[in-house]
Amino acid sequence: MRYVQTVSNVLNLVKAAILPALAKAKVVVDATAGNGNDTLFLAEHTGDEAKIYAFDIQQAALDNTRMKTAAYAQRIVYVLRSHAELECVVAEDIDLAMFNLGYLPGEGHNVTTQVESTREALRQVLAKLSLNGVCVLVVYPGHEAGEQEAAMLEDYLSALVKQDYTVGCYRLLNHSRTAPYAYVVEKVRKRSED
Amino acid sequence: MRYVQTVSNVLNLVKAAILPALAKAKVVVDATAGNGNDTLFLAEHTGDEAKIYAFDIQQAALDNTRMKTAAYAQRIVYVLRSHAELECVVAEDIDLAMFNLGYLPGEGHNVTTQVESTREALRQVLAKLSLNGVCVLVVYPGHEAGEQEAAMLEDYLSALVKQDYTVGCYRLLNHSRTAPYAYVVEKVRKRSED
Numbered sequence: 001m002r003y004v005q006t007v008s009n010v011l012n013l014v015k016a017a018i019l020p021a022l023a024k025a026k027v028v029v030d031a032t033a034g035n036g037n038d039t040l041f042l043a044e045h046t047g048d049e050a051k052i053y054a055f056d057i058q059q060a061a062l063d064n065t066r067m068k069t070a071a072y073a074q075r076i077v078y079v080l081r082s083h084a085e086l087e088c089v090v091a092e093d094i095d096l097a098m099f100n101l102g103y104l105p106g107e108g109h110n111v112t113t114q115v116e117s118t119r120e121a122l123r124q125v126l127a128k129l130s131l132n133g134v135c136v137l138v139v140y141p142g143h144e145a146g147e148q149e150a151a152m153l154e155d156y157l158s159a160l161v162k163q164d165y166t167v168g169c170y171r172l173l174n175h176s177r178t179a180p181y182a183y184v185v186e187k188v189r190k191r192s193e194d
Numbered sequence: 195m196r197y198v199q200t201v202s203n204v205l206n207l208v209k210a211a212i213l214p215a216l217a218k219a220k221v222v223v224d225a226t227a228g229n230g231n232d233t234l235f236l237a238e239h240t241g242d243e244a245k246i247y248a249f250d251i252q253q254a255a256l257d258n259t260r261m262k263t264a265a266y267a268q269r270i271v272y273v274l275r276s277h278a279e280l281e282c283v284v285a286e287d288i289d290l291a292m293f294n295l296g297y298l299p300g301e302g303h304n305v306t307t308q309v310e311s312t313r314e315a316l317r318q319v320l321a322k323l324s325l326n327g328v329c330v331l332v333v334y335p336g337h338e339a340g341e342q343e344a345a346m347l348e349d350y351l352s353a354l355v356k357q358d359y360t361v362g363c364y365r366l367l368n369h370s371r372t373a374p375y376a377y378v379v380e381k382v383r384k385r386s387e388d
Contacts, residue, residue: 009360010362013211013362013378016210016211016212016213016214017207017210017211018210019210019213020210154367157367157368158367158368159368160368161368162368162369165368166203166366166368166369167366167367167368168204168207168364168365168366168367169364169365169366169367170362170363170364171362171363171365172360172361172362172363173348173351173352173361173362173363173377174351174352174353174354174355174356174359174360174361175356175360183367184207
């Protein structure tokens with residue numbers, strides 16, 4: 001008999017951890033809409049005035065996301081562009097952003113998030129984070145592109161100045177190092193407020 | 195101007211992460227009641243039928259905990275014993291246990307949790323965890339006893355068999371390695387149910 005992990009599952013833990021931030025969020029970004037499960041989660045746990053941007057480069061993924069989140073469509077902006085073009089689309093400060101990296105559905109395993117566009121999207125998101133705004137990233141180092149992404153993120157996030165951002169990592173201790181893990185980034189100072 | 199960290203604060207993140215487990219918990223243990231803040235948090239986020247055991251070896255700490263949690267006293271058992279004697283007191287399976295390690299209040303910095311009793315208490319808690327039961331530990335490696343405790347926990351928890359327990363660690367990436375961090379342990383198989 002198999003049991004479902006609850007608290008210790010990385011994605012579940014991250015989702016539980018961001019609920020307080022989501023409840024207060026006005027502008028939310030799902031940088032990797034995929035099949036729409038995370039967009040739905042974000043919509044379900046934000047207030048009626050929160051606006052959600054859902055990015056995906058695949059029409060089929062965005063169609064699935066739109067169907068799955070139909071009940072919340074009036075406050076979701078579905079964006080058929082790379083998350084690396086986020087700053088062309090999102091004018092507001094961002095209160096919460098989520099990157100659930102890795103393969104995109106419907107295209108087999110040949111379409112996955114990539115080091116360069118993920119770094120660029122992350123850079124844009126962090127620049128637009130509001131004070132106490134939160135960015136979470138779920139990382140899948142078990143495939144080649146994911147491994148490269150993981151290495152890039154470790155370098156990039158380790159280098160963030162602690163006066164500006166707090167970066168945490170939730171990682172399984174007694175599983176393979178290729179198991180998925182998560183980063184939580186919080187902006188703790190806005191440069192313009194120095 | 196100083197800002198309060200929310201999601202990225204280790205204790206806050208852990209507390210948010212265990213809310214779903216707490217909502218379902220029937221038997222809860224605060225292994226380190228201290229000044230009672232965590233006991234209060236556990237009482238506030240459990241149902242009316244949940245029973246909470248609060249352990250502390252200091253009468254003053256337990257008195258403070260009792261005062262702080264007076265509104266929930268009818269379902270809290272205040273235990274003036276070491277958490278290493280937990281199995282003499284708690285008969286039931288445990289759904290959630292919390293260890294917020296380090297100094298005890300009211301005695302300066304000369305009374306702190308210790309490697310041997312923490313290991314023994316943890317062993318007893320894990321043995322009594324129910325299926326999908328969760329044990330969280332907040333670790334403070336910035337002082338000498340805390341550093342020894344941290345080393346013991348890393349060894350102890352790394353060695354837990356993944357078929358029985360999932361062990362996760364939430365740690366800050368861009369802060370000092372002596373910053374507090376947390377473990378989340380979930381029982382994913384009961385031996386008797388093999």
